Amino acid sequence: MDPLLEFTLVLALLALIECAHWITRQSAAFQKCWRRYAVREGESLFGNERAGFAFAWPLPPFGALWVFEAPPFHAGETRVLGLSSGRALEWHQLGAVSAEERRLMIGGAVFAECSSARAALEWQAWLAKRAGESQAHRRAAREELAEELCQPERLRSVCARMLPQRVRLVPLIWIEFALLFGGLPLTEWLVGLSRGWPWLLGALVGVHALVVWSWARAHRELFASRVQERRMKLLGLSLSPPAALRALDALSRDALPRLEPLAAASFLLERAEFVDYARRRWREHAHPKPVGLQPETSEWLALLVPAMERLLDRAGLPLSELAAAPLRLEEDVMSYCPRCERQYTHASGNCEACSGVPLVAYARAEEAVPGADSPASSRGAS
Ligand SMILES: [Zn+2]
Numbered sequence: 309m310d311p312l313l314e315f316t317l318v319l320a321l322l323a324l325i326e327c328a329h330w331i332t333r334q335s336a337a338f339q340k341c342w343r344r345y346a347v348r349e350g351e352s353l354f355g356n357e358r359a360g361f362a363f364a365w366p367l368p369p370f371g372a373l374w375v376f377e378a379p380p381f382h383a384g385e386t387r388v389l390g391l392s393s394g395r396a397l398e399w400h401q402l403g404a405v406s407a408e409e410r411r412l413m414i415g416g417a418v419f420a421e422c423s424s425a426r427a428a429l430e431w432q433a434w435l436a437k438r439a440g441e442s443q444a445h446r447r448a449a450r451e452e453l454a455e456e457l458c459q460p461e462r463l464r465s466v467c468a469r470m471l472p473q474r475v476r477l478v479p480l481i482w483i484e485f486a487l488l489f490g491g492l493p494l495t496e497w498l499v500g501l502s503r504g505w506p507w508l509l510g511a512l513v514g515v516h517a518l519v520v521w522s523w524a525r526a527h528r529e530l531f532a533s534r535v536q537e538r539r540m541k542l543l544g545l546s547l548s549p550p551a552a553l554r555a556l557d558a559l560s561r562d563a564l565p566r567l568e569p570l571a572a573a574s575f576l577l578e579r580a581e582f583v584d585y586a587r588r589r590w591r592e593h594a595h596p597k598p599v600g601l602q603p604e605t606s607e608w609l610a611l612l613v614p615a616m617e618r619l620l621d622r623a624g625l626p627l628s629e630l631a632a633a634p635l636r637l638e639e640d641v642m643s644y645c646p647r648c649e650r651q652y653t654h655a656s657g658n659c660e661a662c663s664g665v666p667l668v669a670y671a672r673a674e675e676a677v678p679g680a681d682s683p684a685s686s687r688g689a690s
Contacts, residue, residue: 312492322550327364331423334378336569337362338576340371345576347585358392358421368482376572377427380420383450384604390420396604403439407432426562454611457568458619460575466563473526484515485553520545523555530563570616574623590630595647599663643667
């Protein structure tokens, strides 16, 4: 193979690797291509049982990939359940929690896995603080967290701060991309590589240095106190031009607030996509699968689901609409699953697809009308 082509392929492969984000199952990635965002749910991604890969768009305009992560644990009344490990620990034990890269560790073993090192640091600080509090304070902090996770306004203010930095970085990244993938063949064709390579190398080094410097300046303006983190990331960006092509992701990964993906969706998705996603995510939380359901999960959902419902109400999706019975697909349909909306020809029983979620009977024909307020489909049915 032509060495020039070989070199370009290696660069392309490295750039593609930089586009892959490893995100946990409870997270969602919002991927932008041109002007629209699409949601990739953690549950649906290719990977292992704890996490999967989400891919950012690799070509200009380098659409953003923003990851929003629900807490990697369920904070119950007396214990906390680590989602990736399945370990449930007493609150006082969490005083010893530490963050190692993307993991929360206790006693040398993984307690929970996060989607980023920054998320691990934030959750570690939150858990360690709660561990030393009284039960009443802890309860208030859990309620506050549930409310905070459902506030899309926090994302709006971060976007307003990030936008000017992004505008400065984007043209430089485009130029570096053009030089990396178009510079070699163009130089070969115009003047020959033997004569042109010093010019090409000089241009590439110059633009790369500008990207790295602009990124460092943007990071300093957004997070003045995170000096150590900035140095580590700067080193990675400086040594790898393909990594510099994803400099915007490296910036947003640190800047995005912790938010329930539903709250991010209300801000980022188009209306029809938001309604579809919101209904699905709300149903999954309001009607958890009973098999293997831990008390910590029930206790956390008892705080989170009302906060989600308040968010959806503010976004123009009232509970009556969310909980409405789905349109009957056939005449002989007698019941439906309130979690996945699968329909059944018997009036009672459990949903086969949702590990035993109790079915809700269609009591009257008018309940089949979409948008109708259905008391039978309320959360109590699960
Ligand atoms: Zn179901």
